Amino acid sequence: MDAFSGRTRSTVAALAVGAVLAVGPRTVANLLRALGLADDPGFAAFHRVLNRNRWSGLKLARTLLNALVNAFVPDGPIVIGVDHTFERRRGARVRPASHCFDSVRSSTEQTVTSRGLRWMTAMLLVEVPFAGRIWGLPVLSALVPSRAWCEAQGRHYRPTTVWARGILLRLHRWLPDRLLVAVMDGEFAALTLLDAVSPHMVAITRLRLDARLFDPPPDPPLTLRQIMKGARQPSLRARLTDKVTVWHRAAQPSRTRWRPGGWIDYASGTALWHHQGKPIVPILWVMVRYPDGRRDPEAFLCTDLSMSPRTVLEWFNRRWAMETTYEESRAHLGIETQRQWADPAVFRTAPLLFGLYSLITLYVHQNAGRLALSPRRAIWYPKPAPTFADALARLRQHLWFEQAAMSPAEGDMLRSPPSFLRRLVDVACYAP
Numbered sequence: 001m002d003a004f005s006g007r008t009r010s011t012v013a014a015l016a017v018g019a020v021l022a023v024g025p026r027t028v029a030n031l032l033r034a035l036g037l038a039d040d041p042g043f044a045a046f047h048r049v050l051n052r053n054r055w056s057g058l059k060l061a062r063t064l065l066n067a068l069v070n071a072f073v074p075d076g077p078i079v080i081g082v083d084h085t086f087e088r089r090r091g092a093r094v095r096p097a098s099h100c101f102d103s104v105r106s107s108t109e110q111t112v113t114s115r116g117l118r119w120m121t122a123m124l125l126v127e128v129p130f131a132g133r134i135w136g137l138p139v140l141s142a143l144v145p146s147r148a149w150c151e152a153q154g155r156h157y158r159p160t161t162v163w164a165r166g167i168l169l170r171l172h173r174w175l176p177d178r179l180l181v182a183v184m185d186g187e188f189a190a191l192t193l194l195d196a197v198s199p200h201m202v203a204i205t206r207l208r209l210d211a212r213l214f215d216p217p218p219d220p221p222l223t224l225r226q227i228m229k230g231a232r233q234p235s236l237r238a239r240l241t242d243k244v245t246v247w248h249r250a251a252q253p254s255r256t257r258w259r260p261g262g263w264i265d266y267a268s269g270t271a272l273w274h275h276q277g278k279p280i281v282p283i284l285w286v287m288v289r290y291p292d293g294r295r296d297p298e299a300f301l302c303t304d305l306s307m308s309p310r311t312v313l314e315w316f317n318r319r320w321a322m323e324t325t326y327e328e329s330r331a332h333l334g335i336e337t338q339r340q341w342a343d344p345a346v347f348r349t350a351p352l353l354f355g356l357y358s359l360i361t362l363y364v365h366q367n368a369g370r371l372a373l374s375p376r377r378a379i380w381y382p383k384p385a386p387t388f389a390d391a392l393a394r395l396r397q398h399l400w401f402e403q404a405a406m407s408p409a410e411g412d413m414l415r416s417p418p419s420f421l422r423r424l425v426d427v428a429c430y431a432p
Helices: 006-021 028-034 044-051 057-072 147-153 160-174 191-197 236-241 309-332 343-366 388-404 419-429
Strands: 078-088 098-101 113-128 133-143 180-184 202-206 248-251 263-273 281-289 298-302
Touching (some): 006 028, 006 044, 006 343, 006 388, 028 044, 057 113, 078 160, 078 309, 113 160, 113 309, 113 343, 133 160, 160 191, 180 309, 191 202, 191 281, 202 309, 236 281, 263 309, 281 309, 298 309, 309 343, 309 388, 343 388, 388 419
Parallel strands (some): 180 202
Antiparallel strands (some): 078 113, 098 113, 113 133, 202 298, 248 263
């Protein structure tokens, strides 16, 4: 809360609690109704936090990152996932929005574009003890404006790879003494990006099967071309059917403690990845094929040549937790339901809601014993471990019952709410 002035801290804290308790759209009006402040004449102060007040979102992100690292990764490598998501927003006053590729609504037969905002998000990929699985905890989000909006505002347009480079280098400045492992999808497998971040951290991404791979240059080089790279290696696609390729069988890394993964065959090697006009990056490549044929062969790269291939696969497998975070943020925290018109509010609201996801997880983790978190089960649904919906509902129950258990004016203590009240609160806490 050091990012806010003393007069604003109480207002910000009220908005955070209202965002947890609110059901439905995360508008400021809905947050005030959840807090019982619908008739408060000072409602404009809550709107000013988003659309007018001066405060640093980067300072908030750095504080949140340090708290999450101390709680979940006090030592060892820190795995950071970087990806972007699409926030569908309508309205002519949402000026940074534009028509972008909508991967959810698109298919192999038809490409769909939707109007909205594209957010670049860096998440801490860690195992949450009370859930027993890897979660993606957002720590830093940035809006990636379209080229048309940048031209209208007189700003320089930057593609997603440039935004990813800026985010990763900033995280390195915030945690200079820790090993950072950046896990990204194939869209970020750009030589300029890998060359910029590889001196500071380890990068793991997908790799094309037809990538141009070369041997290290001979010593001494025989020709001028061999000063930078040696002979070209066979493509990974050719290695799939080459009988010389050595395959190793292993169990696929599991995303949970209670669900085993399938079997995979993998092969690995080192090479120099080069494309005409781009920097040369030394990589460790790992190629995977699936014996049961459930998926097509895949290839991955790591900028640390000494890394174990199985460690590369295990760390990349954590990236799938980011998709769960995006979906749960939409379902339970109201992403895409805001109605702000002012540009500062548009730029601030979604990162705050993403950060609220991490803040709720951190609070439930630190108070797991007192909250006694358990999954919401039914006779037909033997849920093995809590999810984010359970963590959010338990925090809501804690906040609601804390108010219900307060002593009334007569002095009588309400010891235990009736069963029907518990069911009513349970329904309200699990509402989307």
